[in-house]
Amino acid sequence: MTGRPTTPRGRRERPAKPALTREGIVAAAVAVLRAEGLDKVTMRRLAQELDTGPASLYVYVRNTAELHAAVLDELLGTVGTEPSDGDPREELERVLMAYTTMLMEHPSLARSALTARPSGPHYLNLIETLLGLLDACGVAPARAAWGVDLLLQFATATAAEHAGRDTSSPAEGGEEWDALAHALRTASDRTHPHIAAQAGSLLSGGPGQRMSWGLRALINGIERTALPD
Numbered sequence: 001m002t003g004r005p006t007t008p009r010g011r012r013e014r015p016a017k018p019a020l021t022r023e024g025i026v027a028a029a030v031a032v033l034r035a036e037g038l039d040k041v042t043m044r045r046l047a048q049e050l051d052t053g054p055a056s057l058y059v060y061v062r063n064t065a066e067l068h069a070a071v072l073d074e075l076l077g078t079v080g081t082e083p084s085d086g087d088p089r090e091e092l093e094r095v096l097m098a099y100t101t102m103l104m105e106h107p108s109l110a111r112s113a114l115t116a117r118p119s120g121p122h123y124l125n126l127i128e129t130l131l132g133l134l135d136a137c138g139v140a141p142a143r144a145a146w147g148v149d150l151l152l153q154f155a156t157a158t159a160a161e162h163a164g165r166d167t168s169s170p171a172e173g174g175e176e177w178d179a180l181a182h183a184l185r186t187a188s189d190r191t192h193p194h195i196a197a198q199a200g201s202l203l204s205g206g207p208g209q210r211m212s213w214g215l216r217a218l219i220n221g222i223e224r225t226a227l228p229d
Contacts, residue, residue: 022060026070033071038108068112073120075102088136093215095129096155103159110159139223147222154218158211
């Protein structure tokens with residue numbers, strides 16, 4: 001005895017898909033980034049994740065560049081931007097180091113951040129915090145406004161530099177560094193006298209030390225350098 005044939009459910013009987021929202025699209029993009037990297041964060045891939053068509057996403061996000069900027073802004077929410085009552089220079093360094101560390105955890109995003117233009121709430125919070133800390137350091141408002149851009153450029157470029165290394169092949173990265181160190185240490189004092197004299201200094205310091213020194217040098221320079229007329 002055969003059973004009754006299964007009657008296909010009509011479209012109206014299927015569970016309704018969650019309504020598309022910009023927040024949901026960005027959340028899906030962040031999930032793909034964390035799992036597979038920014039290169040996979042495309043409109044087509046997100047459409048598959050959200051069970052919709054790519055054209056539907058453009059109602060909420062104009063293009064991939066805007067999507068990547070929104071992803072960056074979302075991850076900025078993981079950076080502690082609330083300053084404490086400590087020394088404002090130390091707080092500036094802490095916030096910028098946290099920003100750099102976040103980018104280094106997502107290498108493809110670090111490279112994209114060099115040209116991304118986020119404008120979301122977390123980015124605004126970061127800018128507000130940096131301006132407030134520069135003000136607490138006694139930096140004139142106009143210099144602070146330009147200085148924030150300089151500090152973020154330095155932090156982003158530092159993250160992108162380290163993210164650009166081939167972490168899947170540590171040996172290759174080590175060989176490149178060894179080749180550079182050898183070239184500097186064996187430079188002729190006749191043709192490259194300054195390199196020969198400073199080879200040890202050129203190679204000294206860890207990434208954290210150099211980042212910290214660079215931030216302090218920038219902050220001091222921002223405080224003392226007047227804007228052009």
